[in-house]
Amino acid sequence: MFNEQEKKALYDVIYKRRDVRTFLSKSIPSDVLQRVLEAGHHAPSVGFMQPWNFILVKDGNLKKKLAWAAEKERKALSIHYEGEKANQFLELKVEGIKEAPVTICVTCDPTRGGSHVLGRNSIPETDILSTACAIQNMWLASCVEGLALGWVSFYKKNDVRDILSIPPHVDPVALLSIGYTEDYPSSPILEEAKWEKRRELEGLIFEDTWGNKK
Amino acid sequence: MFNEQEKKALYDVIYKRRDVRTFLSKSIPSDVLQRVLEAGHHAPSVGFMQPWNFILVKDGNLKKKLAWAAEKERKALSIHYEGEKANQFLELKVEGIKEAPVTICVTCDPTRGGSHVLGRNSIPETDILSTACAIQNMWLASCVEGLALGWVSFYKKNDVRDILSIPPHVDPVALLSIGYTEDYPSSPILEEAKWEKRRELEGLIFEDTWGNKK
Numbered sequence A, B: 001m002f003n004e005q006e007k008k009a010l011y012d013v014i015y016k017r018r019d020v021r022t023f024l025s026k027s028i029p030s031d032v033l034q035r036v037l038e039a040g041h042h043a044p045s046v047g048f049m050q051p052w053n054f055i056l057v058k059d060g061n062l063k064k065k066l067a068w069a070a071e072k073e074r075k076a077l078s079i080h081y082e083g084e085k086a087n088q089f090l091e092l093k094v095e096g097i098k099e100a101p102v103t104i105c106v107t108c109d110p111t112r113g114g115s116h117v118l119g120r121n122s123i124p125e126t127d128i129l130s131t132a133c134a135i136q137n138m139w140l141a142s143c144v145e146g147l148a149l150g151w152v153s154f155y156k157k158n159d160v161r162d163i164l165s166i167p168p169h170v171d172p173v174a175l176l177s178i179g180y181t182e183d184y185p186s187s188p189i190l191e192e193a194k195w196e197k198r199r200e201l202e203g204l205i206f207e208d209t210w211g212n213k214k
Helices: A004-016 A030-041 A060-078 A083-091 A126-144 A157-164 B004-016 B030-041 B060-078 B083-091 B126-144 B157-164
Strands: A052-057 A102-108 A148-152 A171-179 A205-207 B052-057 B102-108 B148-152 B171-179 B205-207
Touching: A004 A126, A004 B004, A004 B030, A004 B126, A030 A052, A030 A126, A030 B004, A052 A060, A052 A126, A060 A083, A060 A157, A102 A126, A126 A148, A126 A171, A126 B004, A126 B126, A157 A171, B004 B126, B030 B052, B030 B126, B052 B060, B052 B126, B060 B083, B060 B157, B102 B126, B126 B148, B126 B171, B157 B171
Parallel strands: A052 B205, A205 B052
Antiparallel strands: A052 A102, A102 A171, A148 A171, B052 B102, B102 B171, B148 B171
16 A cells, blocks of 8 residues: 555656656666666556567667658658648757667567467557556656656657667667756646647546546 | 655556456545546647547446457457467456446547647557556556556457447547455466566667667
8 A cells, every 4th residue: 555655756756757858968877777677667568468678779870860760750740730830840859869868769579478469369559558558657767767758759660670670570669768857847848839738637538438528 | 856755656656556357346536536537647648639538437237338348359369279278368357347336448539639740640659659658647546546457458449439439530448447456466467377477677678779688
């Protein structure tokens, strides 16, 4: 059982965790990084398949290549926005791969655990959902350790596979840049940039069936 | 910044959280359930799209129907196991929908936030990954509140859509049964049942490129 202080600590971390894209070059002590990885590894996984791997990218040349892949995709996507939204988009900083001391490529191996993983037989994407749970654990752990984390999702998967020599069947689910930062945001950066607002939770809850409000 | 006690609290919750399938019928106070839902709603989401809804299923008849959908799928999947594994499978309890006072269907609406959600344009499944982050937050919140949670992934999505009147474009990502339990497991139930073991984290970490061990 957990006490009130422990409850408060968990909720504080959950509420204060932010997506960060500005990092100092200061390196991360290896025991701290290890705790973040252990937190990820203790996520739930469908059929206990633990489909994740963690590629710790610290090499400057590889980081440059990953940043190139992200920048290429950012330019391609900017074509889809027009007018005011296009200007807003071009001003957003979408990643900090070159600055961050480490970027972790979190992968999902759909063959882990054999051909008939319990539960994954019904819903195959439960393997990447498990991987996302690991990422959320790593994010909360980073936050409590005073580390900033940014989830980069601007890339073509095959570019990342090519750069990090990832086999074709393995899914590079996320690039997580981790490091220290000078200003940890107090609210979501997309809210601060007036890109999107937080919705009212009340409007997202239904009772018993879709659309039913008590 | 967080202190040592707060760090310890987060890691304790992360390490002690388990998937539970045995519940007492005792109901959950509404403020506690509300905190669990708020924790989910404070998950990160791609482009801040917040694609989730939470359908709180408490009606006995609907719970029976969801349990039927899960049982049907369990029977169908049992066909895929043979010999010892088949016996092991049939002994596993895969859900506790009828006993738990509430089962939350967490859904993902891929149309939330319009046609060009920031980041989701590159990797469309980032919407369900965001939803999984919300589920992990809810799982940790449940654990710290002394509540047991079980993620049911044995169902055909269209059965759940039919039972809960979910529109065809909305993805019923998970059924989460939540309630109190008499014996919260100290280790993963699939480990206790000798179905799978926890892997060594060390073997899952690579340096710079896939397969590279320092």
